[in-house]
Amino acid sequence: MELHNLKPAVGSNKSNKRVGRGPGSGYGGTSTRGHKGAKSRSGYKHKVGFEGGQMPLQRRVPKFGFNNINRVEYKAVNLDALESLAAAAGLARITVEDLRNAGLVSKKALVKVLGNGAVTRAIEVEAHAFSKAAEEAIKAAGGSVVKK
Secondary structure, eight states, X not given: OOGGGOOOOTTSOOOOOOOSSOGGGSSOTTTTSOSSSGGGSTTOXXXXXXXXXXXXXXXXXXXXXXXXXXXXXXXXXXXXXXXXXXXXXXXXXXOHHHHHHTTSSOTTOEEEEEOSSOOOSOOEEEESEEOHHHHHHHHHTTOEEEEO
16 A cells, blocks of 8 residues: 555545536525525524514513522531531531532532431531521530531
8 A cells, every 4th residue: 555546435525515506416596595585695694593583482482580689599418418527537527618628519609507317426517507407406416506
């Protein structure tokens, strides 16, 4: 094999579709664009959401609901996650910083401790909010809660 006799594999190179080159090519006349209308013209561009003059979807569907500007979003952390974190790191006090380092919450998230799971050791937990069940479970295990 030499450079002068290399060829691409059979069927790997396709020739371009030459439109608008007469009726014998099969792509003459309308050049595969159909008959009339904006899409058949050169320079056609459509706006996002344009449906050919039909009332577009974003205008057909009614608006509903509202966003409460006073809503406070908390990232939920359950008791079983706190228990496993305390066991793994050997912590007696769990802060929001510890939860961030463990990857349980993001940097700016507010943390709320929820009561799913159980706590078997006395741990001091610092968070922004606690559910009643979580607070009672932590205190029952001999720990304490600190609201940040």
